[in-house]
Amino acid sequence: MEDIFEEYAAMVRERLYRMFPEEKLPQGEVSDAARYSLSAGGKRVRPLLTLAFCAMCGGKPEKAVDAACAVEYMHTFSLIHDDMPCMDNDDLRRGKPSCHKAFGETAALLAGDLLAILPFETIAASRDISPAAAVKCVNALSHYCGVYGMIGGQQIDTQKAGEELPGELLLSMYSMKTSALLKAACLCGVYCAEPGEYEQKYEQAAAEYAENLGLAFQIIDDILDVTSSPEVLGKAVGNDADNDKHTYVRTYGLEAAKEAAARYTDKAVSALEAFGESEDVKRFTLALLGRNN
Amino acid sequence: MEDIFEEYAAMVRERLYRMFPEEKLPQGEVSDAARYSLSAGGKRVRPLLTLAFCAMCGGKPEKAVDAACAVEYMHTFSLIHDDMPCMDNDDLRRGKPSCHKAFGETAALLAGDLLAILPFETIAASRDISPAAAVKCVNALSHYCGVYGMIGGQQIDTQKAGEELPGELLLSMYSMKTSALLKAACLCGVYCAEPGEYEQKYEQAAAEYAENLGLAFQIIDDILDVTSSPEVLGKAVGNDADNDKHTYVRTYGLEAAKEAAARYTDKAVSALEAFGESEDVKRFTLALLGRNN
Numbered sequence: 001m002e003d004i005f006e007e008y009a010a011m012v013r014e015r016l017y018r019m020f021p022e023e024k025l026p027q028g029e030v031s032d033a034a035r036y037s038l039s040a041g042g043k044r045v046r047p048l049l050t051l052a053f054c055a056m057c058g059g060k061p062e063k064a065v066d067a068a069c070a071v072e073y074m075h076t077f078s079l080i081h082d083d084m085p086c087m088d089n090d091d092l093r094r095g096k097p098s099c100h101k102a103f104g105e106t107a108a109l110l111a112g113d114l115l116a117i118l119p120f121e122t123i124a125a126s127r128d129i130s131p132a133a134a135v136k137c138v139n140a141l142s143h144y145c146g147v148y149g150m151i152g153g154q155q156i157d158t159q160k161a162g163e164e165l166p167g168e169l170l171l172s173m174y175s176m177k178t179s180a181l182l183k184a185a186c187l188c189g190v191y192c193a194e195p196g197e198y199e200q201k202y203e204q205a206a207a208e209y210a211e212n213l214g215l216a217f218q219i220i221d222d223i224l225d226v227t228s229s230p231e232v233l234g235k236a237v238g239n240d241a242d243n244d245k246h247t248y249v250r251t252y253g254l255e256a257a258k259e260a261a262a263r264y265t266d267k268a269v270s271a272l273e274a275f276g277e278s279e280d281v282k283r284f285t286l287a288l289l290g291r292n293n
Numbered sequence: 294m295e296d297i298f299e300e301y302a303a304m305v306r307e308r309l310y311r312m313f314p315e316e317k318l319p320q321g322e323v324s325d326a327a328r329y330s331l332s333a334g335g336k337r338v339r340p341l342l343t344l345a346f347c348a349m350c351g352g353k354p355e356k357a358v359d360a361a362c363a364v365e366y367m368h369t370f371s372l373i374h375d376d377m378p379c380m381d382n383d384d385l386r387r388g389k390p391s392c393h394k395a396f397g398e399t400a401a402l403l404a405g406d407l408l409a410i411l412p413f414e415t416i417a418a419s420r421d422i423s424p425a426a427a428v429k430c431v432n433a434l435s436h437y438c439g440v441y442g443m444i445g446g447q448q449i450d451t452q453k454a455g456e457e458l459p460g461e462l463l464l465s466m467y468s469m470k471t472s473a474l475l476k477a478a479c480l481c482g483v484y485c486a487e488p489g490e491y492e493q494k495y496e497q498a499a500a501e502y503a504e505n506l507g508l509a510f511q512i513i514d515d516i517l518d519v520t521s522s523p524e525v526l527g528k529a530v531g532n533d534a535d536n537d538k539h540t541y542v543r544t545y546g547l548e549a550a551k552e553a554a555a556r557y558t559d560k561a562v563s564a565l566e567a568f569g570e571s572e573d574v575k576r577f578t579l580a581l582l583g584r585n586n
Contacts (some may be wrong), residue, residue, distance in 0.1 A: 019440070030448040031440055082404060083506045086398035105379035106451050107330070110400070113374060113409060120413045121435035124428050135417050135424045138431055142414035149323055151407050155323040158399050 003279050008051040008061060010043055015065050017071060019118060026216045033111035035078050035102035040094045045183040045288060047072045049210075052284070053186045056275040057202050059193025066126035067137050067188040070119035074145055075181060075196070077115035077152075083128050087158065088245075095106075115168065130190055136191040144180040144187075153177030157246070164244040166264075173246070181215025186210045205274030212271065216289050217265035222247035223257050299345040301354060301361075305337055306569050308358050309365060312411060326396035326404035330369050333387045338581060339478040340365045342503075345577070347477045349568040350495050352486025359419035360430050360481040363412035367438055368474060370408035371447075373401050381538075385523070409438075422485055429484040437473040437480075438561065446470030450539070458539040464508065466539070470509025479503045498567030505564065509557035509582050515540035516550050558582045 047068035054064035083098035100108035153176030186206035219235040272278040313328040340361035347357035374384040376391035393401035446469030478501035565571040
C-alpha cells in the first residue's frame with residue numbers, strides 16, 4: 001500500500017528538474033548549485049504530502065504536481081541558506097557536502113534566492129492549477145515561509161542562540177521553522193483539489209495535521225542528534241550541542257522528548273480522520289516518524 | 294506636473310511598512326533589518342512605475358499599490374544580498390551602512406530572504422487585485438527575478454568576475470540584472486489595470502520601455518562610478534574598478550558610454566507613445582536619467 005507514495009514520488013521526480021536541465025543555458029554555476037541541492041533529495045516528504053492531500057480531498061494528484069515541486073523548491077532554498085556559515089554552518093547535508101561547501105558561498109546564496117522565488121513562478125505558470133487555486137497556493141506558501149512562519153522561526157533561532165529559551169518559545173520556534181512549511185505543503189494539496197464547500201473543513205484538518213507532524217518531526221530530529229551516527233543520519237551528529245542550539249532534548253531531557261514525539265504523532269494521525277480515505281497517509285506518517293506499527 | 298509622482302510616492306510610502314510595524318511582534322532583528330533597508334529609500338523608481346503604468350493603461354493607480362510595494366520589497370531584497378561580503382561586499386548603501394554592516398550577516402541574509410518572499414504574499418493577499426491579475430503579476434515578478442532575469446544576471450556577473458566579458462554578454466547581463474525587474478514593475482501596473490483587449494499591446498510597450506530604461510540606468514551608473522563622488526552618489530565610488538567589475542565604461546570607454554545612455558534613453562521614451570497620456574512618465578523618465586530637457 002506504500003506504493004501510492006512511490007507513484008507520487010515518481011510524479012514529483014519527473015517534474016522537479018524541468019527548470020534545471022542538464023544542458024546549461026542560461027544556467028551556470030548557480031543553477032548547478034540549485035540542481036545539486038535539489039537532487040540531494042531526502043524523502044520528499046513535503047511534495048508527497050501535497051499530492052496526498054490533493055487526493056484525500058478528492059482531487060486528481062496530477063493537478064498538484066506543480067504545487068508539490070514549488071514546495072520542494074522552497075524547502076531546498078531553506079536548507080541551502082540554513083547551512084551557510086552565517087547560519088548553522090553545516091558542512092554536511094544528507095551525507096554530501098552542503099551547497100556552499102561544494103559551490104562556494106556566492107553560488108549558494110544565489111541558488112537559495114533562486115529556489116525561494118521559483119516556487120511562485122511554478123505555481124503561477126502552471127497549466128494544472130486554476131487562477132483561484134493558484135492565488136490561494138501562493139498566499140499559503142508565502143505566508144507560512146515569511147516572518148510568521150519559516151523565516152520568523154529562523155529569526156528566533158539565530159537571535160536566541162546562546163541564551164536559555166523557554167519551553168513555550170522553543171515549541172513556537174519549531175512550529176514556525178518546521179510545521180509552517182508542512183502546512184503550506186498540505187494546504188496547497190487542498191487548494192489544488194478545489195473541494196468547494198469542504199475546503200474550510202479540510203484546511204483546518206490539514207493545518208492541525210501539519211502542526212503536530214512538524215513538532216514530532218523536529219523533536220525526533222533533536223533525539224537523533226544525540227542518539228544516532230553520521231552513517232545512519234547522513235549528517236554530522238552532536239552539531240546541536242556544538243552550536244549551542246536549543247533542542248527539546250536539552251530543555252526537557254531525552255525521555256520527555258520521546259514522550260512528546262509520540263504525543264504529537266498521535267495528534268497528527270487523529271487529524272487525518274477529517275478526510276474520507278486516509279489510511280495511506282496515516283501509514284506514511286507513522287513510517288516517517290519511525291513508528292511502523 | 295511632477296506632483297502626480299509625488300502622489301504616487303505618498304501612496305507607496307503609506308502602504309510599504311504595513312508588514313513592518315515599529316512595535317515588534319513577531320518581528321525582531323530580521324524585521325528591523327528589512328525595515329532599515331526599506332526605509333533607506335532611494336527614488337522608489339520601480340513602485341512609482343507600477344502605479345504610473347496602471348494609470349497609463351486606464352486603471353486607478355490605487356489598484357496597483359500592493360503590487361508596487363511587492364516590487365519594492367523585491368528590489369530591496371536584491372540590494373541587501375548584493376551588498377553582502379560573498380557578493381559585491383559593499384559597506385555603504387545610499388549613504389548609510391549596508392544591511393549586513395548594520396545588523397550582521399545572519400540578519401541580512403534572512404531579511405533578504407524575507408523580502409524575496411513577501412512580494413508574493415502582498416500580491417496574493419491583496420484586496421485590490423483580482424485573482425486573474427494577481428496570477429499574472431506573480432508570474433511576471435517571479436519570472437523576471439529568476440534565472441532568466443535578475444538572479445541570472447547576478448550569476449553571469451559573479452561567474453565572469455575577473456575575466457574579460459564580451460560586450461554582448463555585458464548588455465544581456467545588464468538586461469537581466471536591471472531591466473528585468475523594471476519589466477516586472479511596469480507589467481504589474483499593466484495587469485492591475487486589466488486593460489482587456491489592449492493588454493498585449495501594453496505588455497509589449499511596457500517591456501520595450503523597461504528594457505531600454507534598464508540599460509540606460511545601468512550604463513549611467515557605470516558612468517557615475519567613475520565621474521561622481523561618495524557625497525553626491527551616497528555610496529562609495531570607484532568600487533567597480535576595485536572589485537574588478539565589468540562596466541560599460543571599462544569595455545567601451547566613457548564617451549561611448551555617454552552616447553549609449555542617450556540612445557537607450559530615447560528608445561525608452563519612444564516606447565511610451567503606445568500609451569494614451571504618457572507625458573508625466575516621459576518627464577519622469579528624462580529627469581530620472583539626468584536629462585531635464
